[in-house]
Amino acid sequence: MTLSMTEKFTTVFNRTIFVDANVILYHLFGESGDATDLLLLGENKRLRLVTSLRIVDEVIFKCLLWVARTKLALRTKTYNKLKKDKELVKKVTGALSELNLRKLFSIFDVIEPRSGDLWKSLEYSEKYGLFGNDALTLFLMRRFNLKYIATADRDFGNIEWLILVEGDWLFYRQTTFWSAEKKVSPCKEIIAKKKRKKR
Numbered sequence: 001m002t003l004s005m006t007e008k009f010t011t012v013f014n015r016t017i018f019v020d021a022n023v024i025l026y027h028l029f030g031e032s033g034d035a036t037d038l039l040l041l042g043e044n045k046r047l048r049l050v051t052s053l054r055i056v057d058e059v060i061f062k063c064l065l066w067v068a069r070t071k072l073a074l075r076t077k078t079y080n081k082l083k084k085d086k087e088l089v090k091k092v093t094g095a096l097s098e099l100n101l102r103k104l105f106s107i108f109d110v111i112e113p114r115s116g117d118l119w120k121s122l123e124y125s126e127k128y129g130l131f132g133n134d135a136l137t138l139f140l141m142r143r144f145n146l147k148y149i150a151t152a153d154r155d156f157g158n159i160e161w162l163i164l165v166e167g168d169w170l171f172y173r174q175t176t177f178w179s180a181e182k183k184v185s186p187c188k189e190i191i192a193k194k195k196r197k198k199r
Helices: 021-030 034-042 051-070 078-084 086-099 100-107 115-128 132-143 155-157 188-198
Strands: 015-021 048-052 108-109 147-152
Touching: 015 034, 015 132, 021 034, 021 051, 034 048, 048 051, 048 132, 051 078, 051 086, 051 100, 051 108, 051 132, 078 086, 086 100, 115 132, 132 155
Parallel strands: 015 048, 015 147, 048 108
Antiparallel strands: none
C-alpha cells in the first residue's frame, strides 16, 4: 500500500513515520526536495519522525565516506585508506561538522535496539527475505507499533502491514555516492553552486 503524492504529505500529518537512512541521505546531499520537506514537517511538529540508532550509525558512516571523497579527494578504496590512517579519520571527522548531523537528528525520536532485538529480527529475515538493518528496522517498527515508513528501498513495499510514504526519492535510481565504484560524487555540482553563491 502506498500513499498518493497528489496531496504530498498532508495525508500523514500527525502520524508517526519511520525514516530510513536513504531518505535522510537524499536530504543531506540535496537529491530530494520531498525528503527535505518531510524532515521540515517533522521539525515543525506536523508529524513525528522516528529512526533507529543503527540508521543514525549508517548515515554517519556514509557521510564520513562522502566527506573523504569530496573534501579530501579519496576517490578509491576510501574505507581502506581511512582504516589505515587515524590522522586522516580525525581530519574527515572534523570536516563532517558542516553537515550538522547532531542538529538534524534532534528532530527524530531515535529507537535504541536491545541485544535481543537483533536475534528476533532474524525471524523477519526468514519470513520476508530481508537482512541486516532492513530486518531490524522491520522488527523495531513492529515492536513499537509503527506502520508508516519513508524509504527508497522497494523491498519494504512487499510487507502487507506497512504503508510506504511516497516521495520523489522513489523515482531516483538508488544513489551510490558512498559506493567504492563511484569516482565522482553526484554532489559535486551542488557544492560548486554553493561556492559560486559565496563569491
